[in-house]
Amino acid sequence: MTILENAALVLRCFGNNCTDLTVSEVSERLGLPKASASRLLKSMRETGMLEEIGGSRRHRPGRMMLNLSAAFRYSSGVIGRARAAVHELSQAFGHTGYVSIRDNRQVLAIADFEGTNALRVGASIGNKLPAERCATGRSLLARLAPAEVALLYPDGPIAERLAPQLDRIRRTGYALSSQETTPGVDGLAVAVGDPVTSEAVSLCLVYPHNLVSDAERNAMIDAMIDSAGGIAEAVGDPLFRAAAERRVPA
Amino acid sequence: MTILENAALVLRCFGNNCTDLTVSEVSERLGLPKASASRLLKSMRETGMLEEIGGSRRHRPGRMMLNLSAAFRYSSGVIGRARAAVHELSQAFGHTGYVSIRDNRQVLAIADFEGTNALRVGASIGNKLPAERCATGRSLLARLAPAEVALLYPDGPIAERLAPQLDRIRRTGYALSSQETTPGVDGLAVAVGDPVTSEAVSLCLVYPHNLVSDAERNAMIDAMIDSAGGIAEAVGDPLFRAAAERRVPA
DNA sequence: ACAACCGTTCCAATATTCGAAACAATTATC
């Protein structure tokens, strides 16, 4: 086991309700001898990967990580464009917007833009959501071939519920969720991808269920598909489809 | 030289106009043999510290870094409170706000909140600014004893220019900058710190120079000192001083 | 098709890392 692998395992402990770690916690969570855990954290401290909180024995990621996440977010052409697009959309409609990527069966917001409306949905990045249970996630899943989706969800029930939803997204070009993750909150999502890097991102707007008329929602859908279409054209996404039937009442 | 140090050196390459790296670039920038650079990046890829962009030979920080920076930002009580406070301030006044920390002679924004006004200052986190040349930085420097500041700035001229400015900040409780870093942009900053972890953060609002009246600016100063004072009380900051003379015209 | 460049793999020598146990320092309990 190289020290780099162990270091990565330590870093992976962070992020899910875990903002700091001690030597013993690392020793226990990774099953390492105390001695090794102690030396490992020491080395990581010295390299700046970790830093001590105050003068205590608690460790958190070093501040270098702030630069790294910034580098990640700007390294992708699609991501940069998506950020700009969602920022505009968020300002135009006053609702909170996200840019998200999919990581296996989860989606991860990599940028958020708080809305300007008095009543708007709070934004928080870095959290993971199950892909099959939000508009953002489904918009990204809909870019996969049905066979790939089946591979990702071997458990029957989920796949069965998912298939018609994804079909609809593929036809209409956008994904919708209504009070799914959070009561009172609806979401709209459209996905684009870069064929070169094969990275796909989802543009998403979230808004209060009761405050948005059908007309406004349609306007948002149009605007999102427009924006995403621009990105798709710029990066040459062959999978992007502008919605055809979206104005036909359900 | 342990592999961990080299890995950290690679990670440090990112962030300053550098979002991705190749084997040769790493080899050159760190002065490593090609072989070592190749193996190093391979290991870092396998552990998730890096990932390949598309199928190319370019590497960027792995997406794990998104979680890490989130963990960093939430690991501190002051930071969390400061985020909430600046978010409120930003919404209340419509101007863009920042939360920043100092790293030696630089300041680093760790959270940003875009303003809602039509004309507002763009926000971007992850960038570093010289501490002595922005309100945020000076508000943090003012928390140091004069001797510590002198230690940080051994070069005479800077220290001389800085001393009276910091004095004023210590007396009034807030820092001001006018068209300093960016033409047409003014900034207001107030710093608070946690005596337990000895972490200090700066709350900052930036706004268009020509669009803010003296009255509004004073209102902002009051609100910021109020918010920061609440944090200072909560965490028990002994250095925080509410402004006494700030309404006295200069 | 060729050349130039970039990235990967092999090798033995070297340096780091490993785990157990003793040691030190902190925190908790009485």
Add this chain to the structure above:
DNA sequence: GATAATTGTTTCGAATATTGGAACGGTTGT
């Protein structure tokens, strides 16, 4: 405030990973 319990650090030989040089595939551009 003393003792016990927990947590973190250091030491050691043995085991293992890392190192740089050179030779080997692959890609790119002319």
